[in-house]
Amino acid sequence: MNIHFIAIGGSAMHNLAIALQQKGYQITGSDDTIFEPSKSRLEKRGLLPKAFGWFPEKLSANIGAVILGMHAKGDNPELLKAKELGLKIYSYPEFLYEQSKDKTRVVIGGSHGKTTITSMILHVLNYHSVEVDYMVGAQLEGFETMVHLTKENEFMVLEGDEYLSSPIDLRPKFHLYKPNIALISGIAWDHINVFPTFENYVEQFSIFTDSLTNGGIMVYNEEDVEVKNVVENSESPIKKYAYGTPEHTIVNGTTFIETPDGEMPLEIFGKHNLQNMAGAKWICQHMGIGEEEFYEAISTFKGASKRLEKIAENNSTVVFKDFAHSPSKVQATTNAVKDQYAERTVLACLELHTYSSLNAEFLKEYEGALNSADKAVVFYSPHAVEIKKLEEVSAEQIKEAFNRDDLIIYTNPEEFRNYLFSQNLAETAVLLMSSGNYGGLDFDKVKEFLQ
Structure with missing residues (x-):
C-alpha cells in the first residue's frame, strides 16, 4: 500500500x-x-x-x-x-485506530501526566520483554521511535491527546481510539483557542470516558475533583478503578515508596509523579504485569524526556528542565522540586510560550502556580504575543496574575540569560520550565556553568 x-x-x-x-x-x-x-x-x-x-x-x-x-x-x-x-484521507489518530482496531487498545488521557504515564507503562513492559504496539509523545530511552506498529502484537498503547485531529477533523484525537482500557490523570483547562470555556473542555473527557468499549476499564485519579466527577458520573457500562498518591517518604533527596516488600527508592519524585506511577501500575496489572514485577521495573525508570529531566548537577546545585507550561503542570512541578529539595533555594524559571499561556484572559489561571519557589522568574517574548495575534500583555498583568510581588519578569532573552548566569547557585535547585528555549538559551551552557 x-x-x-x-x-x-x-x-x-x-x-x-x-x-x-x-x-x-x-x-x-x-x-x-x-x-x-x-x-x-x-x-x-x-x-x-x-x-x-x-x-x-x-x-x-x-x-x-x-x-x-x-x-x-x-x-x-x-x-x-x-x-x-x-x-481516502485520514487524520493521524484515525489511521492509528485503523492500525489497532483488532488489538486491545490502551489509551492514556489527561491534561497533564499522560506522556509520563505512557512512558512508565512502556518502560515496565520493555523491562519484562513484553512486546506491544505504541504511540507516545516523547522520545524514550531504549525506544528507537515514538510509534511502533506490527501485525502480531496483542496490545496498542496510545497517548491520548485532547487536541484536534486534523484541519478537516475537529474532534479531539482521543475521541477516535475507542479504548478497551483507559486512564485519566487530571483535568485542568488548556487549549483555550479550541475550548473557550472550562465546561466545554471538561466535556471532552466525558465524551472520552463514554467512548470506551462496553465492559471496558477506566483507571482514574480520584484525587482530582474534575476527573472523579467525570468518571463516577458516567453511566456507561464500564469498570472503574481509582488511584491516588501512594505512601512514600523523602530521605536526603531520594523518594522511597512503600511496597509489599518494604521501602523501595525511586529515580523519580514529586506527588504528581507518584500519582502517575500509581495509575501506570493499575494499567500494567490489567495488561498482565504483576505488582512485584511492576515495582522491580519502575525502580529503574528515570523519567520521560523533558519531564523533570535532570540536565546538570554538582555537589550543591541541581538543574532540571521541564516541559511544564500550563498552570497545573507549573504548580505540580514547582511543588515537586521544593518538596524534594526542601533545604535548598528553589529558583523556578517559567517561559510563557503557548497560545493559552500568552492569553490575557487566561493568565489569571496561573495564580499561585510559582508560590512554592523561593525565587520565581517569568520570561515571555512580546514578539511571540504579536505572532499569535493576541492582545498585548504587560509585565504588570503577569505579576498581578501570578499574585506574587517579588516575581521577576524578563522579555529580553539576553537579559534573562545574564540574570541566570550571574546567580550564585550554591545550595540551589534550578527549574527551567518551557515548551520553548527562552529566546535561544543554550542548555549546554547551563551544564558548563556548573562545572
Missing part, C-alpha cells in the same frame, strides 16, 4: 511515517519546512522530501491513503488534489 503524508515533518507525523515504512508500506510525503531531529531521521530512511513545499502532482490514483497533519491548512493544494481524486 502507498501512503502519502501531508506535513510529514511533524514530531508525531514523521514517527508514524517511519513506523509504517518499517511495517512494509511505501511512504511519500511533503512539508513546507522540516526541523531537526525530524529532518535527519527522515533523511536517514530516505523519506525526506527532495524539496520543501506542496506538490499536488505527488498525488495519484495509486495512493492507498493520505494522512493529514495538523500543520497543514484546510486549503492545502495536496489536500485539495486528494479530495479531487477521491482518495
